[in-house]
Amino acid sequence: MCRWLAYKGNPVQLEAVLFRAQHSLIDQSLHSRLGHTTTNGDGFGVGWYAPASDTPFRYRCVQPAWSDRNLREAARAIRSPLFVAHIRAATDTPAQETNCHPFRYGRWLFMHNGLIREYPKVRRDLMLAIDPALFASVEGSTDSEVMFFLALTFGLQVEPVQAIERMVAVIEATGRRHGIEHPLNMTVCATDGEQIVAVRYSSETESRSLFHSNSFRHLRELYPDDPRIKVAGDDAFLVLSEPLVDLPGAWQEIPESAALVARGSSVEHRAFTPALP
Structure with missing residues (x-):
């Protein structure tokens, strides 16, 4: 399907994360170890926040991530x-820039x-269930972007986890009306630059892989000479589709039907x- 990560x-x-790690996101675009598909070459995107800007920046491209020289620069x-990053393996919708993640609305990014x-x-x-005031901002044709705008419709900017719960319930109810037994499989990430919200859920309880980093303070004690851990800081946090490095004690799998909210030093x-709703 796809692979993604979020860092704070x-x-x-x-x-450091996209290219230099042992199992970096670029490596995963060619050799995913835990993904439904080994190769994820139908486009990519990165989104990042800067202190002087109210709106996050994005770079999205329909090329495979491994061949884009501008991404490396x-x-x-x-x-x-x-920042967040996503590599795409398309399903029912075409490989085009507007279908590349992350999707953006105001300060929010979604993957x-x-x-x-x-x-x-x-x-x-599902598209008719999107708030009419938001509808003009839908740019692409992918199911993922519709999920984002449904979550915004149901209050993502106020209560993110509750809004995603409502979004999922509407998708499942709609799918079952159409005779679809297991309408949805997802790991999703939403962030406004202050918090990272991640959810692992599927209608059939067989969700795609999702992990988060354990305490960087603890990792620094375990691996005091690792410069990657030092530079990130004691309160650093990663949530991602599959681990970047093979360090014992570094990662914890997020269970089925679970949400995680990382803000400041708390998770x-x-x-x-x-x-x-």
């Missing part, structure tokens, strides 16, 4: 305290791995229970 901590070069130049099953059957109903785990 001390400002670091995007290159940009990743060397850009340092950010919070998805998975699919709405039999999306062409339910697309019209909150909670059960994820879809509920219709």
